[in-house]
Amino acid sequence: MSKGEDSAPEPSRVRPATRAKREQILKAAVEIFGNKGFANGTLADVAEQVGITHAGVLHHFGSKQKLLLEVLDYRDQADVQDLESKRIPYGPELFIHLVKTAFVNERRPGIVQAYTVLSAESVTDDHPGRPYFEHRYTVLRKDVADAFADLCAQEGVREPATVAAASAAILAVMDGLQLQWLLHPDVVELADATEFAIRAIVNAVLNPGPELASYVRDS
Numbered sequence: 001m002s003k004g005e006d007s008a009p010e011p012s013r014v015r016p017a018t019r020a021k022r023e024q025i026l027k028a029a030v031e032i033f034g035n036k037g038f039a040n041g042t043l044a045d046v047a048e049q050v051g052i053t054h055a056g057v058l059h060h061f062g063s064k065q066k067l068l069l070e071v072l073d074y075r076d077q078a079d080v081q082d083l084e085s086k087r088i089p090y091g092p093e094l095f096i097h098l099v100k101t102a103f104v105n106e107r108r109p110g111i112v113q114a115y116t117v118l119s120a121e122s123v124t125d126d127h128p129g130r131p132y133f134e135h136r137y138t139v140l141r142k143d144v145a146d147a148f149a150d151l152c153a154q155e156g157v158r159e160p161a162t163v164a165a166a167s168a169a170i171l172a173v174m175d176g177l178q179l180q181w182l183l184h185p186d187v188v189e190l191a192d193a194t195e196f197a198i199r200a201i202v203n204a205v206l207n208p209g210p211e212l213a214s215y216v217r218d219s
Helices: 016-040 043-050 054-061 064-080 093-105 109-121 130-154 163-183 190-206
Strands: none
Touching: 016 043, 016 054, 016 064, 016 109, 043 054, 043 064, 054 064, 064 109, 093 109, 093 130, 093 163, 093 190, 109 163, 130 163, 130 190, 163 190
16 A cells, blocks of 8 residues: 555544545546546546645545545435435335435536446446445345335235336436436436336336237237
């Protein structure tokens, strides 16, 4: 471990001025990684944006990899900062939270862009963010599946075998809509489209209709 890594302070023990500087760096890193990706965005880019030196960034975060992980954690904290429990809700309320998150995301395109770029990059070889995203999707799929189980019990519906697919689909739709929104913000209504998709998937679990193949007519 380098000297710079050794000197990185614990966020919970830093002074207010230092905490403020760390947040400045995190916000700059969100923008840099969102615009350039992790591979092409450099600590020098981040430092220039904040008005400090490359060594100054290392003093606060130790390494580029550690800064990336802090950026991802910063993004997670932004998701729950307005919640009393500081954690996403359990049970059916989770579906409402996911829709509310889409409305919030419309007001923070920088964080959405950074998340979209970094999550896509994480599938590449040896990307330092891959363990984070693997863990994130594993936890979220379970949380959504648990929410479906509670909702099915409340509605008197026997929990169907489609829950696993529905849980993955909700997360995929949310992330995919974010990408479309970033590319065409004047065309795609992120919050409205997200609400429609989540409502459609939830209804498909509670009241499954005919399979799509039944609509196909032999020519």
